[in-house]
Amino acid sequence: MGRAMKRLSVILVTLFALIPVSASAGLATMGVGTTSCGQFAKLYQDDPRVWEDHYFDWAQGFMSGMNWASLTQSGRTRDLGAMPVESQQLALRNYCDKHPLGYFVDAVMTLFQSFREGTRVPVPAH
Numbered sequence: 001m002g003r004a005m006k007r008l009s010v011i012l013v014t015l016f017a018l019i020p021v022s023a024s025a026g027l028a029t030m031g032v033g034t035t036s037c038g039q040f041a042k043l044y045q046d047d048p049r050v051w052e053d054h055y056f057d058w059a060q061g062f063m064s065g066m067n068w069a070s071l072t073q074s075g076r077t078r079d080l081g082a083m084p085v086e087s088q089q090l091a092l093r094n095y096c097d098k099h100p101l102g103y104f105v106d107a108v109m110t111l112f113q114s115f116r117e118g119t120r121v122p123v124p125a126h
Contacts, residue, residue, distance in 0.1 A: 032058045033105040037096030040104050044093070056089055059108045066112055078115035 032040075032055050043051040060080075067077045083091075088111060095107035 029062075029105055033062055033103070033108060035104055036100065037102045037104055037107060038100035040096050041093075041100060052089055052093075055104060056085075056092070059088075059092060059104075059111070062105065062108050063112045077118045078112060079118050080115060082115055 040051070040055055043055075063078075063080055067080065071077050091111050091114070092104075092107045095110055096102070096104065099106065
């Protein structure tokens with residue numbers, strides 16, 4: 001390892017050591033998906049179209065991110081288009097109706113895992 005690289009390593013280790021414990025715990029997920037299914041259901045009752053669109057936009061982004069991570073790591077994806085959007089939204093509502101204390105992200109993960117894993121595809125060049 002070169003001298004500059006060693007110096008950079010020492011600086012980074014020192015900086016990470018100074019980060020407060022609460023910050024180092026971090027969050028793996030942010031946004032509306034981190035709310036409870038009960039909260040989603042309440043908002044859905046107040047204004048179904050607005051809140052379902054808002055939550056489903058988050059769900060699509062999350063699932064697309066999961067797919068991208070899988071694509072870059074293993075070259076495999078799940079076919080998110082295998083189920084009509086309306087059916088995906090219904091699956092999320094049904095999950096949340098059955099698990100009001102669960103998190104919306106759990107509903108999304110359950111939906112994501114229900115999609116069949118696709119065949120190996122080439123990883124896109126960066």
